[in-house]
Structures are given as structure tokens and as C-alpha cells.
Amino acid sequence: MHFRKESVEEIIKYDDYPYKVYTRVSTDRDEQISSKENQIDVCRYWIEQHNYEWDDRSVLLDDGISGTVLEDRAAMKYIFSLAEKKEIKMVIFKSITRLARDLKDALYIREILVSNGVRVVTLEEDYDSLYESKASMKFEMSALFAEQLPKSMSVNISGVLAAKARRGEHSGRVPYGYMKEGKYLVINENEADVIRLIFHLYNNEGLGQKRVTYALQEKCKAGEIPPPRKRSNWQLTTVQTILRNPIYCGVHIANRHTTIKVDGRKKFIRNPPEKWTVYEDFCPPIVSREDWEKANNKQTVNKKRKFTPWNELRKLIICGKCGSKMVIIQTHRDKKNGERTYWKYLKCSNFRRAGKDGCVNHVPIKYEELRDFVVENLITFSEGISHDFKKNALEQKERQIKAIKAELKSLETQNKRLLELYLEDQMITKAEFQSKRNDIQAKITNLEQSLFSLQHVQNEKNSIIEMKAVIQELEDREKDLKHVFEKLIDRIVIDPNGKINIYYRFK
Structure with a gap:
């Protein structure tokens, strides 16, 4: 041709x-x-x-x-x-x-x-x-x-930042407790008193991080201490960050974190200590090196840190009041015979971080009771899903899909022949060519939309069959069901009064 x-x-x-x-x-x-x-x-x-x-x-x-x-x-x-x-x-x-x-x-x-x-x-x-x-x-x-x-730009910038750090020059956000004079950090005494109070309550008074947070909130409301920057009140994560930051004993650690690319997105990860660069005497210390090390001593931290149990419903449970995630809090009670009884209950993460200033305290719900409730509802709800579709209906869909594909193939052939008639044989004018080709293209578009709709229905049926297979895993309640919950549940909303609403990923 x-x-x-x-x-x-x-x-x-x-x-x-x-x-x-x-x-x-x-x-x-x-x-x-x-x-x-x-x-x-x-x-x-x-x-x-x-x-x-x-x-x-x-x-x-x-x-x-x-x-x-x-x-x-x-x-x-x-x-x-x-x-x-x-x-x-x-x-x-x-x-x-x-x-x-x-x-x-x-x-x-x-x-x-x-x-x-x-x-x-x-x-x-x-x-x-x-x-x-x-x-x-x-x-x-x-x-x-x-x-x-x-x-290359990142390497150059890192080199410039390292040179500044060696000279004691600060780059980036100024940490709470300090202010900047020229290129260097100096102590902000008004905020530094709060830093010293945090370490004192944690190291000397024996308070845990949460109780330190609540003490700061009370003092902040009374006007005795200033609030943290960009927040109206103190939160647990703010206290945790301050206690762990070595800048408060005058030490700056660079290159602790880096970014990598995972599935098309940037992820912030922690570098191993071998890659860190430590700058001693970087700025004036607010607390002594001994106080900072005591607060970050492994034995001290482990003694105050409560064990966080595995949560199979993690990220699925939502507070009906503020929309924050619900987390598991584990507590215990010692019996007279020396045995210790543990139980786990749910709490709004916003309330856990900031107390009544963050949200409200929900009616206590035990995690085990919620898990059993979810499993029972999934089993009951799934009984309404049927994958026993009529054979003739499926065959009819398949015939329609096959017929549409055949017609699409025929129209593509017509399109090619039309081009030959115009370019090679010169049997039709350009206006006739464009008119006929537009008609063919319109038919192709309509058929493609119909094909998509039929195939989408078929995919929905396959999804239902797949979900039924996942639901069968609920028969073994003792095993880890996290992947089952994530597959079947969109979210679980818990109101402060204890009302539970489960939203599924299927109808």
C-alpha cells in the first residue's frame, strides 16, 4: 500500500x-x-x-x-x-x-x-x-x-549544612526553649524554665510522660507557663519529643533521618547510628548531660513505658466525637496472691494526648469484646452475600461481551478500509472520509462504554467471591485476623456513649 x-x-x-x-x-x-x-x-x-x-x-x-x-x-x-x-x-x-x-x-x-x-x-x-x-x-x-x-543538589546542600553545623550555626526550625541571635541558638529563659520543669517532673518526681503532660496543661491554664508554639495546650507527643531531643543538653545530631522512595512516594526513615554526625557543645545547654541521659536511660524508659498490645483493628477504629483514631490502652491489677490481671480497653488518641482539651473520655469498651462483636457482625452480615449466580445470566453476559468485542474488531477493520479508500484508491472525498470516520468512532466509543460496564459487573461478582473466601477465615478466631478486617471493613466509628457503627467495604 x-x-x-x-x-x-x-x-x-x-x-x-x-x-x-x-x-x-x-x-x-x-x-x-x-x-x-x-x-x-x-x-x-x-x-x-x-x-x-x-x-x-x-x-x-x-x-x-x-x-x-x-x-x-x-x-x-x-x-x-x-x-x-x-x-x-x-x-x-x-x-x-x-x-x-x-x-x-x-x-x-x-x-x-x-x-x-x-x-x-x-x-x-x-x-x-x-x-x-x-x-x-x-x-x-x-x-x-x-x-x-x-x-547532586542534595549532596551540595548537605555539605553546606554540615559546614554550618561545625561552626555552631543553626539551620531549620528553632526548638522550643531557644531563640536565634544571628546564626546561633541562645536560651529563651521563659521557655527554658518549662523544659527544666519537664525533666524535673520526669526524672525526680517519678511522673510518666502522660502525667507530665497533664501537669503542664494545668499550669498552662493557670497562666504559670506558656503554651507550646502553634498550639493552645500541651500534648503527650510534644513532651515525648522534648525528652528525647539531645539539643537540650547542648548536643546536635545530624543525619539521623533520610528519605527513600517506596511505591512512588517519599518515606521518612531513621538512619542507623553509624551514619549520624554528632556535634558536641553545639549550643548552650538547658539541662545537664546527666539529666538528659537519665531521662533517656533504657531502664528508666522501660520502667515507665507501658506495653502496647497488638491491635488487629489498628487504624480502623475512629472516635465518633473528634474523628481521631482510637487506640488500645493496657492496664493491670495485682491480686492478693501476687498474680497480675491485664485488660485492654479503647481510648480516643486525641484524649490520650491532650486529655479533656483534646476530646472526651469514652465509655469503657474492652478490646476483646469489640473484636468479638466485629467478628460476629461480619459473619452475620456476610450471610446476605451470595455468589450462587444463575448460570444462564452469566452465560448471557459472556455472550454480550463476546459480541461487542467482535463488533469492535469489525469497526476497526472498517476504519482501516475507509483510510485506504481515501488515501490510496481516492474513491471518496475528504469530507466524506471525515463524516464516515466520525460515525464509526462514535459507534466504537459507545461499544467500549458498554463493554466496560459489562466487565465491571463481572469484576464485582469476582470481588464478592473473593470476599466470601476471606470471610471463611473468620472461622479460626484465634489467629491474627488483621488482614481480614482490613479487607472487609472500611471503618468502625465508636461514639462516646459506646455506640458502635461498622462500615463495610462491600454492600
């Missing part, structure tokens, strides 16, 4: 050729904000030079999103959905650095788009998937350089 190049270009030029211009800025700095307009101008110039009609609605923006985090980029996900539905034919980027700053993500994005018939164009690298072969290394090399740039 012989195609006339001029005719093909003419069709593309005047045909409905939907495209998207993707732009991304990662910060609010002036140069980044202006780069959005710059990206659009560069892409618009290319589009008009190639005889496409500019449309402002084609521009999609991921604002304030890092190029190393794909999962948080809503505009890119929208482009994926359009590509899978065959609603776009081309995506234009100013450069690969706007597409992604991670080699794996860049290759993944290109693969998704190209595999769905979408043309990928990056202007600075002069890459166009329409003309580049799969074996071309232009895209891969450009993506690799784009990935190395933020890593």
Missing part, C-alpha cells in the same frame, strides 16, 4: 487532534512561578509551528509537586486516565525534568503513554516518540541526567 505523505499531513493538520501540555513547578519561589508561563510559551510556540490549533484548556499543571514523587501528581494521573480511554493523542513537555526527576518514573510515564498510542514530545531534548525508535537512548540518557541533578 502506498501512502502519499502530503495527504497524511493534511489529515493530521485539520483533523481533531486532542493534545495536552503538561507543566510542573515544585516550589513557590519566584523563578519557579515564572517558569510555568515559560513552559507554556515554549510549548505553545512548538504547537503553532507544527500547524496545530492552540487551546488554553489543554494546559495541565501540577503545582508545588516534586518531580521525584509521582503518586502525588494529580495532573499526570489525569493524563494517564485520558490515555487509557483513548481521549488524547499527544502530550507535550518543555523538558524531561518537568516530566520526572526519577529515571524509573520517566520510563514508566513514557511506557504508559506510548503503549496507549499517545505521542510523547519533550522539546529541550528534541525527543519525539513518533520518530524515535524504542531502542533510542536519547530519552533514557536525558532522564538519567534529570535524576542526577536533584541528587
Whole structure:
């Protein structure tokens, strides 16, 4: 078959050729904000030079999103959905650095788009998937350089911060108890008194972290001490952070944490102590080294720390008052014969952190009783789910799916033949070609929607069968059922009066 190049270009030029211009800025700095307009101008110039009609609605923006985090980029996900539905034919980027700053993500994005018939164009690298072969290394090399740039910047920034730390210069958020004079930390005596009080109550008065928190709340209400910054009252997590921070004995530890990428998202992890950099005498101490070490002594911490039991319903139980997660609190009672009886009950995490200033104290509910209640309700509720579908109904669905697929194949063949009639045989005019092709495309779209609906119903049935199999695991109540609860339950809302509402993941 012989195609006339001029005719093909003419069709593309005047045909409905939907495209998207993707732009991304990662910060609010002036140069980044202006780069959005710059990206659009560069892409618009290319589009008009190639005889496409500019449309402002084609521009999609991921604002304030890092190029190393794909999962948080809503505009890119929208482009994926359009590509899978065959609603776009081309995506234009100013450069690969706007597409992604991670080699794996860049290759993944290109693969998704190209595999769905979408043309990928990056202007600075002069890459166009329409003309580049799969074996071309232009895209891969450009993506690799784009990935190395933020890593090199991170190394340089780390070096600058390390040099500042060696000079005793502070960078970042100023910790409670200090203020900044020039580049250095100095003691804020008003707040430092609170720091000393916390260590005194914990080390010398024998109070646990929660009781220290409640003591601070009372003093704060009475106006004896100031509240923590950006909060109206003291919370348990604030006290815990202060007790563990070595800055209060004058020691600064750098490189304790780092970020890694897991499943397209950044995760904050703790480095092993071998990677830490310790700076002694970094700033004036508020408490002595001995007091800080005593508060962080393993025996002292273990003596005051209560054992946290395993919670199979973790993150599923929600307070009906404030919406915070419910947590398990374990307590015990000593009998006269020396035996110790343990029991676990539920408490709002907000109330646990801040007391009555955070939420309310719920009616006591034992964890074991809640677990039994949930299991019984799951078993009872699941009895209404049936996977005994009528055989003829399933067969009818399968026949419909098969017929639609056959008709879609026939329409694709008609589309190809129509193009031959116009380009090769010249049996029809361009107006006739466009009219007939639009009719065929409309039929294809309707059939694809019908096919999706039928397949979606089939997937729902498969999901029900899968859920029934999961529910069968409830027969063994002694084993860990966390994965079963997560599969079947969306959330469990507990009101302060003890009322329990279970919301399932199925109907």
C-alpha cells in the first residue's frame, strides 16, 4: 500500500487532534512561578509551528509537586486516565525534568503513554516518540541526567549544612526553649524554665510522660507557663519529643533521618547510628548531660513505658466525637496472691494526648469484646452475600461481551478500509472520509462504554467471591485476623456513649 505523505499531513493538520501540555513547578519561589508561563510559551510556540490549533484548556499543571514523587501528581494521573480511554493523542513537555526527576518514573510515564498510542514530545531534548525508535537512548540518557541533578543538589546542600553545623550555626526550625541571635541558638529563659520543669517532673518526681503532660496543661491554664508554639495546650507527643531531643543538653545530631522512595512516594526513615554526625557543645545547654541521659536511660524508659498490645483493628477504629483514631490502652491489677490481671480497653488518641482539651473520655469498651462483636457482625452480615449466580445470566453476559468485542474488531477493520479508500484508491472525498470516520468512532466509543460496564459487573461478582473466601477465615478466631478486617471493613466509628457503627467495604 502506498501512502502519499502530503495527504497524511493534511489529515493530521485539520483533523481533531486532542493534545495536552503538561507543566510542573515544585516550589513557590519566584523563578519557579515564572517558569510555568515559560513552559507554556515554549510549548505553545512548538504547537503553532507544527500547524496545530492552540487551546488554553489543554494546559495541565501540577503545582508545588516534586518531580521525584509521582503518586502525588494529580495532573499526570489525569493524563494517564485520558490515555487509557483513548481521549488524547499527544502530550507535550518543555523538558524531561518537568516530566520526572526519577529515571524509573520517566520510563514508566513514557511506557504508559506510548503503549496507549499517545505521542510523547519533550522539546529541550528534541525527543519525539513518533520518530524515535524504542531502542533510542536519547530519552533514557536525558532522564538519567534529570535524576542526577536533584541528587547532586542534595549532596551540595548537605555539605553546606554540615559546614554550618561545625561552626555552631543553626539551620531549620528553632526548638522550643531557644531563640536565634544571628546564626546561633541562645536560651529563651521563659521557655527554658518549662523544659527544666519537664525533666524535673520526669526524672525526680517519678511522673510518666502522660502525667507530665497533664501537669503542664494545668499550669498552662493557670497562666504559670506558656503554651507550646502553634498550639493552645500541651500534648503527650510534644513532651515525648522534648525528652528525647539531645539539643537540650547542648548536643546536635545530624543525619539521623533520610528519605527513600517506596511505591512512588517519599518515606521518612531513621538512619542507623553509624551514619549520624554528632556535634558536641553545639549550643548552650538547658539541662545537664546527666539529666538528659537519665531521662533517656533504657531502664528508666522501660520502667515507665507501658506495653502496647497488638491491635488487629489498628487504624480502623475512629472516635465518633473528634474523628481521631482510637487506640488500645493496657492496664493491670495485682491480686492478693501476687498474680497480675491485664485488660485492654479503647481510648480516643486525641484524649490520650491532650486529655479533656483534646476530646472526651469514652465509655469503657474492652478490646476483646469489640473484636468479638466485629467478628460476629461480619459473619452475620456476610450471610446476605451470595455468589450462587444463575448460570444462564452469566452465560448471557459472556455472550454480550463476546459480541461487542467482535463488533469492535469489525469497526476497526472498517476504519482501516475507509483510510485506504481515501488515501490510496481516492474513491471518496475528504469530507466524506471525515463524516464516515466520525460515525464509526462514535459507534466504537459507545461499544467500549458498554463493554466496560459489562466487565465491571463481572469484576464485582469476582470481588464478592473473593470476599466470601476471606470471610471463611473468620472461622479460626484465634489467629491474627488483621488482614481480614482490613479487607472487609472500611471503618468502625465508636461514639462516646459506646455506640458502635461498622462500615463495610462491600454492600
